[in-house]
Amino acid sequence: MNEVYKQPTANGPQATADPLARIRGMIQSCIQCGTCTGSCPNAFAMDLTPRHLWRLVLMQQKDDIFQSRTFVLCSACYYCTLRCPRGLPLTEAMGGLKQIAAKEDLPLYKHSIRFYKSFMESIRRHGRVRETEFMTLYFGAMKNPLLPFRFAPLGMKLMGKGKVGVQIPSKNDPNSLDAVFRKAEELEGKDEG
Amino acid sequence: MKFGTFGFRICFGFRDSDFGFVLDFEIQIGEESMKKYLYYPGCSLEGTAREYDVSTRAFMKAMDTKLLELEDWTCCGASAAEAVSHLLSVALPALNLAIAEKRDTPEDILVPCSACYLNLKKAQEETRKDPDLLKKVNIVLQEKNLRLQGKVQVRHLLDVISQDIGSERIREQVKRDFSGLCIAPYYGCQCLRPYPVFDDPEVPRSMEPLITATGANVHPWDMGGRCCGASHMNTKPEVGQALVGAILAEAKGADVIVTVCPMCQMNLEAYQRKISSNYGEDLSMTILYLPQFLGLAIGLSEDEMRLDMNLSVTKETRNKLGEMAFALAA
Numbered sequence: 001m002n003e004v005y006k007q008p009t010a011n012g013p014q015a016t017a018d019p020l021a022r023i024r025g026m027i028q029s030c031i032q033c034g035t036c037t038g039s040c041p042n043a044f045a046m047d048l049t050p051r052h053l054w055r056l057v058l059m060q061q062k063d064d065i066f067q068s069r070t071f072v073l074c075s076a077c078y079y080c081t082l083r084c085p086r087g088l089p090l091t092e093a094m095g096g097l098k099q100i101a102a103k104e105d106l107p108l109y110k111h112s113i114r115f116y117k118s119f120m121e122s123i124r125r126h127g128r129v130r131e132t133e134f135m136t137l138y139f140g141a142m143k144n145p146l147l148p149f150r151f152a153p154l155g156m157k158l159m160g161k162g163k164v165g166v167q168i169p170s171k172n173d174p175n176s177l178d179a180v181f182r183k184a185e186e187l188e189g190k191d192e193g
Numbered sequence: 194m195k196f197g198t199f200g201f202r203i204c205f206g207f208r209d210s211d212f213g214f215v216l217d218f219e220i221q222i223g224e225e226s227m228k229k230y231l232y233y234p235g236c237s238l239e240g241t242a243r244e245y246d247v248s249t250r251a252f253m254k255a256m257d258t259k260l261l262e263l264e265d266w267t268c269c270g271a272s273a274a275e276a277v278s279h280l281l282s283v284a285l286p287a288l289n290l291a292i293a294e295k296r297d298t299p300e301d302i303l304v305p306c307s308a309c310y311l312n313l314k315k316a317q318e319e320t321r322k323d324p325d326l327l328k329k330v331n332i333v334l335q336e337k338n339l340r341l342q343g344k345v346q347v348r349h350l351l352d353v354i355s356q357d358i359g360s361e362r363i364r365e366q367v368k369r370d371f372s373g374l375c376i377a378p379y380y381g382c383q384c385l386r387p388y389p390v391f392d393d394p395e396v397p398r399s400m401e402p403l404i405t406a407t408g409a410n411v412h413p414w415d416m417g418g419r420c421c422g423a424s425h426m427n428t429k430p431e432v433g434q435a436l437v438g439a440i441l442a443e444a445k446g447a448d449v450i451v452t453v454c455p456m457c458q459m460n461l462e463a464y465q466r467k468i469s470s471n472y473g474e475d476l477s478m479t480i481l482y483l484p485q486f487l488g489l490a491i492g493l494s495e496d497e498m499r500l501d502m503n504l505s506v507t508k509e510t511r512n513k514l515g516e517m518a519f520a521l522a523a
Contacts, residue, residue, distance in 0.1 A: 041420040045432045073432065076272060077420035078386035082394050091387070098276040111428045112276065119273035123285075127267040129236040150430075154463055161502050163241045177267060179336040180288065184280045187329055 019103070020065075023057055023096040029086050030054045036080035036090055046070040050080060050090070057093075066104075071097040072112045114141040120181075127175035132167045228357060230303035231293050231345075232260035233313065235455075236268050237306055242455030244499035245482045249305050249350060251497055252484040255366070256358050260303065263292055269312040272424055283326060284333040286316035290347070291339035305350040305484075307454035308423075311383040313347045318388070349384045351399060351453045351483065352391040360402035367407055368492030369517050376404045376486065377412035377447035379440070381457040382420050394418070400451065400483065407490035412447035416440045421460040437461060438468045441476040448510055449479045451486050458482060462505040479503075479510040489514065 037049040048056070048068045056065050065071075074094035081091045101109045102116065118137035122129050135155070139148050158164045230253075238246035253260055270285035290313060293299050304310040320327040321343050331340055378400035385394040392399040397418050401411050419440055426433035437460050444450050452458045462480040469476045485498040495514065500506055 041436060042422075042425075042432060044435070045429070073425070073429065075382075075420050075423040075425055075436075076275070077382040077423075078394075079382075079420075081387045082389075095275040095282070096279065099279060102277045115424070115428050116273040116276040119271065120277055120281075123236075123268040123270070127265075128239065129268050129271070131240050151427075157463070157504060158241060161504070163243060163502065175265075175267070177285075180284060180333055181281065183333045183336050184278060184284055187332060188278060188280050 019100045020057060020060065020062055023093050023100075024060070026093045026096070027054050027057060027088050027090065030058060030088060031086060033085060035083050035085060039079040039083050040074075041077055041079070042073045042075055046073050050074075050094075054090075054093075057097075065097065066101065066106055067108070069108070072101070072109050074098075111142070114138060117141070124177050124181045125171055126173045127177050130167045131164045133170075227257055227259055229259045229261060229300045230348075230353065231296070231300045232262045233266055233269075233289060233302050233304045233309060234262065235266075235304065235306040235309035236271070237455035241459060242306070242482075244485065244502040245305055245455055245458070248482055248484040248488050248493075248498045251493055252488040252491075255488070255491055255493065256362065258353075258358070261300070263289060263302070265292060269309040271308055271312070274312075280329060280333065282312070283316045283319055284330050286312040287320060287330045287341045288334055288337060288339060289313060290317060290343075290345055291334055291341045293345045294342055295339075299345045301346040301348045301353075303348055303350060303353055305453070306456075307349065307381055307383040308456055310347065310349040311388075314388055314390075317343060317345070317347055349391070349453070351380070351384055354483070354487070355399040355403060356391055360406035363403060363487060363491065364406040366491040369407075369490055371407045371409040371490055371517060373513065373517065374407075374409040374449065375412050375447045376409045377414055377444045377450045378404060378417050379450050379452050379457060379461070380417045381452065381454045382418065382423075384453060385418055400453075403483070403487065404451075407487065409490075412444065414443050414447075416443045421457045423456055423460075426460050426464065433460060434464060434468050434471060437464060438472055438476065441465065441468060441478055442472065442474075444478055445476075447478070448513060449481050449486065451481050451483045453483050459504075462503065465505055477505060477507055479507045480505050 032051055032055060034049070034051045036054070037043050037051045040046075040050050043049055046069065048070045050070065053065065053068065053070045071094045074091065076091050076095070078091050081089055084090055098112070102113045105113065115138055118141055119129060119134050121137055122134040135151060155164070234246050250260060266289050268285060269289065270282050274282035274285055290302070293302055302313065304313060320330055320341060327341065327343075334340060378397075380392070380397040380400070385392055385397055387394075395418065404411050416439070420436055421440065422433035422436040425436070440461065450461060452461065458480055461478075465477050481500075481503065485500065488498045489495065
């Protein structure tokens with residue numbers, strides 16, 4: 001495995017460049033009982049069961065993990081976290097895998113990644129999400145001219161009810177959270193060094 | 194019960210001296226019945242779930258509670274922040290907790306959206322457990338001149354309705370006879386799990402006394418705490434449709450499913466035609482927000498509850514509600 005351990009430094013001994021290390025730490029005491037798999041409402045659609053995925057994390061099989069769609073199918077229902085006999089934060093660990101995929105912009109997960117990034121961009125600009133702008137950003141990021149048609153019927157229905165308006169993507173909003181985002185990115189970048 | 198505020202004053206003085214002091218007391222009688230909450234609506238309630246916002250405010254007002262909207266609140270990060278950055282997924286909700294803490298005596302934060310509720314609650318719990326995380330979050334919040342200390346309580350709307358208001362107070366105010374209605378309570382995930390605060394996270398039941406207080410029957414099912422698929426409906430529609438299809442199929446026999454989350458509501462109501470065609474049977478079903486249903490029961494009108502904004506209110510339900518209008522008052 002291509003793990004790169006950093007020398008202990010002043011601001012964090014054992015700081016490590018392996019992004020999987022944080023997740024491995026969370027599920028270290030997994031006993032492979034499969035309660036997570038049995039509890040998962042999305043397991044039917046997953047290529048690997050959650051239990052199998054945790055085993056791969058423990059065995060540091062990064063390539064296999066990031067060829068699986070299992071973790072993007074986690075809908076954060078927290079059944080596994082609630083029921084895990086070891087009390088492991090499994091939903092959070094699934095979130096951790098999503099974060100790695102987003103950071104490395106892995107093409108296999110581009111639907112989810114671009115969906116979430118478009119959402120985040122909208123709140124970065126305005127502090128609150130603007131649904132029409134968010135979807136426009138998403139369609140733009142996906143570069144698939146047919147995609148908007150899938151959402152058109154619902155979009156029209158919502159507009160008809162006056163629930164969403166037409167918003168032109170804009171910048172320079174006084175409620176922008178840009179500074180907050182930048183600071184968080186800076187701190188997280190430092191951690192991974 | 195509204196008596197208002199009474200004050201009294203006790204004066205102390207020392208004999209043969211100029212020193213003395215005065216103590217002022219203030220007693221609020223009837224304070225219980227005018228409980229205040231800091232209201233965090235969240236982005237959905239400004240847009241796609243506006244009827245949830247309207248009905249929550251109207252119902253809470255009718256129940257003698259006061260909602261103070263959190264000033265300059267921002268997005269909690271929804272399910273997107275967690276998928277992109279751990280620090281932001283804590284810092285975005287923490288920013289709102291810090292705004293609430295600026296108040297001298299912060300009231301409980303009341304959150305109607307289950308996803309917002311969990312994000313705010315998780316930020317509270319995680320920063321309490323992890324001082325390093327709290328420190329980092331505060332470095333981020335410094336950008337907005339805010340600071341998190343961990344002083345406020347985060348509470349879901351269902352928690353407040355079932356625990357603080359309670360079924361008895363609803364029963365006292367019921368104006369319509371809903372005895373002909375059968376209601377399927379749908380809780381979804383994130384108001385129940387991972388933090389079991391006001392209900393059983395596996396077998397939730399907190400809505401049942403609220404439903405029976407209106408005279409309606411509770412639909413017997415075990416889908417109340419199942420997952421609606423959250424944002425799968427957008428990025429992995431086949432999976433989302435399968436999850437919602439199973440819920441709608443089990444709801445057959447009920448007149449209405451009531452929800453306590455805008456994401457659950459949207460998933461259950463917006464794709465019924467498509468899911469029915471997948472299933473080869475009609476799965477159309479009325480989906481209402483809990484405060485809409487309770488509001489109707491205590492005599493608030495369909496207009497006040499903005500039933501016109503819901504995406505699926507079936508003709509049958511409309512007729513039934515029409516017949517039941519103010520039956521008790523007659």
